[in-house]
Amino acid sequence: MAVAVQPISAVDHSEPPPRKRLRTEVACSPKVQPEPRLFAPFRALGLVTNHVPFALQTRTHKGATEGPRTHIVTCLGKSWAMWEGGKMGLLFVGPDAPEQITSVVIDGKDVWVSSGSHVIKYIRGKEVRRLANPLSTPIASMLVFGSQLLSLTQDGTRMFIWGLEDGGRLIDAFRTSSVATSVAFSPTNDFLATAHVDSVGVYLWANRAQYSEVALQSVPDDEKVIDVALPSMQGTAEDEALDALSSLALTGQEKSSDFFLAPPEFDGDLVTLSLLPRSRWQTLLNFEVIQQRNKPKEPPKEPEKAPFFLPTLPGVEPRFAIEQNESEKTKKQTKRLQKASASSDSTFYKMLAAEDPHGDYEEFFTYAKSLSPAAIDLELRSLVTLDALRTFLTALNRRLRSHRDFEAVQSFQNVFLRMHGDVLTANPELQEELEMLQDAQRKESEKLNVELRQGYVVMYYCILLPPFAYILLKEARESHPDQVPTSSVPNELWLDIFKHATFVPGALDCDDGHAIACFTRDKDGICLANRHREAMDIALALCIVCKRWNMLATEFVFAYIRVKDGEQAIRLADALRHYATTYPYAPQPGRHVIRLELALEGAHAWTRLHSWALIKILKSCPRLSVFSTAFCSPDVYLWDMSTFPDAICHGLKGSKLRRFESGYIPSFVRKLAPTLEDSLEVLWLRPSDRRLTKKRVQTSSLAFPRLHMLILSEAAENCFAEVAMPSLQTCILEDPIQDSDKAPQCLLARYGEQLRYLVTSSTLQVSYVLENCPRIAHWTIPCAAVGMLRVSEAYSSIISLTLIEESSLRTCMLPMALRSLHSILSEDKSFVSLRLIRFQLPLRSSFTSFVRTYNEHWEYSCIRHGGLLLHLCDRRKISVQASFGVAQQSADCWAPFTEQVLPAATTGVLAGAYGLVKGSTQIGPLITSAALNGGVAGATFFSFREYIASPVLLHALANTEYSRRIRELQASRRAGGRSGEKLTWWDMRMNKVPDTAISGAFTGAILNAWKRGPAGIVPGVTTAGLACTLIQLAYNELDIARIKYVSRTLQETRKQQDAEAALPMSQPVPLPSAPIEPRKSFIERMLVTMGFHQVTDEEFLEKLKFKRDYALRRIEELEQERAQEKEKIASETVDSQTSVKSQD
Missing domain, CATH: 1.10.287 (Helix Hairpins)
Known part of the structure; x- marks a missing residue:
């Protein structure tokens, strides 16, 4: 059999161009045959000898920019594939059927395949439904019509019909006396045409569902297939044929009585619709527009007038005037009076007025729904009295509260308010009815929106079923055929479904390289814990849809538990214990706990009852991997210290804990360490604020074979110098809190050879590293310690070097570090393997940065030595990175009082200048009083900002970008400045702006109220808040300008160095020989x-x-x-004497 597919419109009636024949193409017969008139040979797709089922479909895809596309499904044996009809390209190959495929049907995106006695439905190549023939007879062909599927067995006598919208139920089965050879449905699905053996006619079967309401019922598997006679010609006796057709049942001649009919009244709060076509309500809502469109474009022509002697009446149609008697005139006058009094006798109004005001207006709305849109519009316009309007508003209110005919009530309400809205608003008598209607409308709309939203959530996330979910659903349905499919689904399957839909990969994986963060961060810098919380919120929203799905939230709700007090621990223990009773089939929620954090606050009264609750919690969490007590307040252990560590040791006994975080208390660590020796991988001991005893704790017998990361303060180094840690590779030494010179030396001397990652926070620790750690690959040191490095081959293993500048120092150590590092790297034998240098610089954002005693030339020194270092690193192929924003190393409790010096001095200077301008004679007292007032205001401002405004903002904005940035800075401070991160210009501009605005407003309110009373609070808040905000923004902008200037100068220096680098390498790089001119003072x-x-x-x-x-x-x-004048005078004297003598 050869199959060719091509639309008629695409066939060229001229001779087609020569084409390359396919391998499966049939050669033409040498005998020349006459060409047909309508069709011409085009292409042969294949030649088969046996029956091969295929299906063809041409449809236009939604949103397609091209014309209709043709899809072809071909089957061979147990396999089937889908092809594109235009280019004959293979789209995909479906999975193999259980048996040989006998027929195939395409319905939209669904592919129905008959294999043996089963009908299988595929969507995009995946099996989603399977229907079984109750008689296990092979199926020959199928038809899909509307929401039903018809199958014909191979013997051609039995037909089965399934309801696709009813879960694939078998709703009809019958057998004909003659074998059917072909079946087909009409385009409107109202007739079924069959052709039979030994018959030349086509038999038509009427689809009763198209003409009347038919209650479809399930056909039991054990019921025999009934015999149905073939249709016959009835001649002109159509009435008898219709009566016989109406008496014919789908599953037999007897009417069924076991089907279920929905009662007219619904229990509960289910919102129902009117079950009428949507077009009816659309027509009612747009009836005025429809009337406008139905008007003729031209006015009607005036008909020819009747002869003048025949009296006519005015109107479109000519009517002769007939004299009326007195009775008819009286009737017309009565009707006019009735219309004038606005009384209505319509059935609509009578039924509306006859209803009970406290009922549900069932009869009235039943009658209203039977009217046409034009009649409804006319009846609503006829309601003109206030009583009629009030009655109709009551009807709408009562119908809404009965949860019936929701869309019908909405249409009536829309049209009614458009017609009579001006009357309703102008009459206060109807205000109460309008408010009641508004309240009912709001409640019903919110309820319907919630139900639709919940249904959308369920539909959206159930689409994300994993591939194996369909197999598990099938197995669950087969194992529990008598149960509802939802309730028979295993709990594990639901957990897999919602984990696949909402779980964030890596949200609960702790990053060991980051000592402070509880969870890792993604590439955008967003904490994965927040994403985990969002996923948990989605799961909780899904649990609201169905109470049985509460077990779905266990994996998300209990994954991260934080206990703040002992009472909360008791409640949590009870919840874990009673959960199995409430949800017996759900897994224990403790199985999902990954991190347990005890953040106890204050001087907590920890009792034995709390200890037992903690033991129960720990015993209920077999998969616990992170346990933390590091964030407890310092004095939390003051109450009943003996039971607290014993409870933790007893609860963690036998657990697989891999990370432990705690404040360092020797006795507590000594008790807990033996319990975690075999499983612990990361140990973080934060510095404790408690006074530690100088008594030495014996730890020589402890051993942690799997511990690879140790984070501890110098106070704990003395304790862990004797602990056996053969797998230790990472060591982070935090800021020292005691004067202990030998503690880090002992620890580094024992484990220095196996360390690969090391963080040191003091220069003393750096000296020990140079002596005992020859294999370090990643090293973090302070800038002040760079001067202790020396030219040596001992640094050959270092790959990356991180320099931290401590912002708590009075002088900037960065220029010295740059100069020292340049001199060390100038020797090729030093740092042979170095590939990265990272600078973590602090953001100096406090007022004291103006008055710090920096070196006068530190900026120029940074520019000069930084440019030389960059040029040297380029030559040695070493990457250089720099990040700003490392947190301040420590908080100064006296900062608010030291920072008041600046406002005190500023106000004193301004007051003195003002006194000089005004010519005051008491400048000294004026300056003193101004300085005192400025100091008081500054102390109030800075104290409120540091101790009240900033902590409150951090707590209130816990989930915002502001909190994220502040917490990162605080975390890096606790980590010793190791988590530097790049800041944007916006971050620097908005640094402490909210804190400053709130603090300024508070200070202005307090001081102005003290001076002027309560009336001065508002002006003080406005003026001081605005002034402080502007000053903080100006200060931040100056800091940004300084950084930009330094960056621009560095770029210019870099260009100069690049030009000098063009010289031959044999020639030395000329250094600037010009003397450094000292910076002139402001007065100069x-x-x-x-x-x-x-x-x-x-x-x-x-x-x-x-x-x-x-x-x-x-x-x-x-x-x-x-002399010349003397000579001249002498000569003149001689001449005068000579002249006198001559006269004599």
Whole structure:
């Protein structure tokens, strides 16, 4: 059999171009045959010798930009595949059927395949439904019509019909006396046409479901298939045929009585609809628009007038005027009076007024739903009195509260309010009915929205079923055929489904490389714990849909538990114990607990009852991997210290705990350590604020064979120097809190050779590292310790070097670190394997950064030595990274009182300048009082900001970007400044702006209220809050400008270094030989701007010499002039004497 597929419109009637024949193409017969008129040979797809089922479908996809596409499904043996009809490309190959495929049908995106006695439905190549023939007879062909599926057995006499929307129930089965060879449905699914053996006619079967309501029932498997006679010709006796057709049952001649009919009244709060077509209500809502469109485009023509002698009546149609008697005139006048009084005698209004005001108006709405949209519109317009309007509003209110005919009530309400809205709002008598209707509308709408939203959530997340879920559903249905499918689904399957839909991978995996973070972060810097919380919220929302799904939330709710007090521990223990009683088939919630954190607050009265509750919790968590007591307050162990560690040791006995976090208390650690020796991998001992005894704790007998990461303070180093830790590779030494010189030396001397990652926080620890740690690959040191490094081959194993600048230091150590590191790296034999240098620099954002005693040339030194270091790193192929925002190392409790110096000095200077301008005679007292007032205001401001505003904001904005940034800075402070992160310009601009605004408003309110009373609170809040905010923003902007200037200068220096790098490598790089000019003070710069300048002694001496030489030259000139004048006078005297003598 050869099969060819091509739309008629695409066939070219001219001679087709020569095409390359397929391998399966049938060769044409040499005999020339006449070409048909309508069809021409186009392409042969294949040649088969046996029956091969295939199916063809042409449909337009939703949102497609092209025309309709043709899909072809071909079957061979147990396999089937789908092809694209246009290019004949293979789309996909479906899974093999259990037996040989005998027929196939395409219905939209569904593919129905008959295999043996089963009908299998596939969607996108996946099996989703299977229907079984109750007689186990092989199926020859199938048809899908609407929501039913018809199958014909191979013997051609039995037909089975399944209801697809009813879970695949068999709703009809019958047998004909003759073998059917072909079956087909009409396009509207109202007739079934069959052709039979030994018959030349086509038999039509009427589909009763198209003409009347038919209660479809399930056909039991054990019921025999009934025999049905073939349709016959009845001639003109159509009435008898219709009567016989109406009496024919789907499953037999007898009417069934065991089917279920829905009662008219519904129990509960189920919202129902009117079951009428949607077009009826759409027509009612847009009836005015429809009337406007139905108006003729041109006005109707006036008909020809009747002869003048025949009286006519005015109107569109000509009517002759007939004289009326007195009785008819009286009737018309009565009708006019009735219309004037606005009384209505319509059935609509009569039924509305006859209903009980406290009922559900069932008869009235039944009648209203039977009216046409035009009639409803007319009846609503006829309600013109206030009583009629009030009655109809009551009817709408009562019908809404009865949860019936929801869309019908919405349509009536919409049209009614549009018609009479102005009347309703203008009459306060109807205000109460309108408020009641509004309340009912709001409640019903919210209820319906919640139900729709819950249904959408269930539908959306159930679409995400994993592939194996269908197999488990099938097995559950086969094992529990008498139960509802939802209740028969195993609990493990539901957990897998919702884990697949909402679980965030890695949300509960602790990153051992980060000592502070409880959970890891993704590439965008978002804490995965927050994403885990979002997934948990989704699961909780799903649990609201069905109470049976409460067990689904166990994996998300109990994965991370935090206990804040002993009473909460008791409640949690009871919940874990009673959960198995409430949900017997659900797994224990303790199996999902991964992290348990005890964050006990205050001087807690921990009793033995609390200890027993803690033991029960720990025993209920067999998969616990992280246990933390590190965030308890310092004085939490003051009450009943003996039972608390014993309870933890007893609860963790036999557990597989891999990470333990705690504040370092020697006795507590000594009791707990033997319990965790075999499983512990990460140990973090935070510095404790309690006063520790100097008594040495014996730990020589302890051993942690699997411990690979140790984070501890220097106080605990003395304890762990003797512990056996053969797998230790990472060691983080936090800030020291005691003067212990030998403790880190002992620890590093014993385990220095096996360490690969090391963090040191003091220069003393660096000296021990140089002596005992030859295999370090990643090393973090403070900038102050770089000067202790020396040129040596001992650093050949270091791959990355991280430098931290401590912001608590009075001077900036970065220039010295850059200079020392440049001198060390200049020697090729030092740091041979170094590939990365990372700088973690603090964000100096406090007021004290203005008055710190920095080196005068520290910025220039950073630029100079940084440029040289970058050039050297480029030559040695070493990457350089820098990050700002490392938290402040420690908090200064006296900071609010030391930072008040700046506002006190500022206000004193401004007051003195003001006094000078005004010419005051008491400048000293004015400056003193202003400085005192500024100091009081500054102390109030900074104290409130540091101790009240910032902690409250951090607690209130716990899930915002502000809190995330502040917590990261605090975490890096506790980690010794190891978690530096790049900050954006916006982060730097908004640094402490909310804290400053709140603190300024509070300070202004307090001080202004103290001076002016309660009336000064609002002006003080507004003025002080705005002023402080602007000052903080200006200060942040100055800091940003300084950083940009340094960055721009570094870039210019880098360009200069790149130009110098173009010289041959044999020539030494010329260093700048110009002397460094000291930075001029502010007064000097102001004098220079005004034209004054300062000269050195040499310059002044040169000026004096110049003046002396000038004076000497001037004296010599004057002497010469004087001598000349004397000679001139003498000569004149001689001449005068000579002339006198001559006269005599």
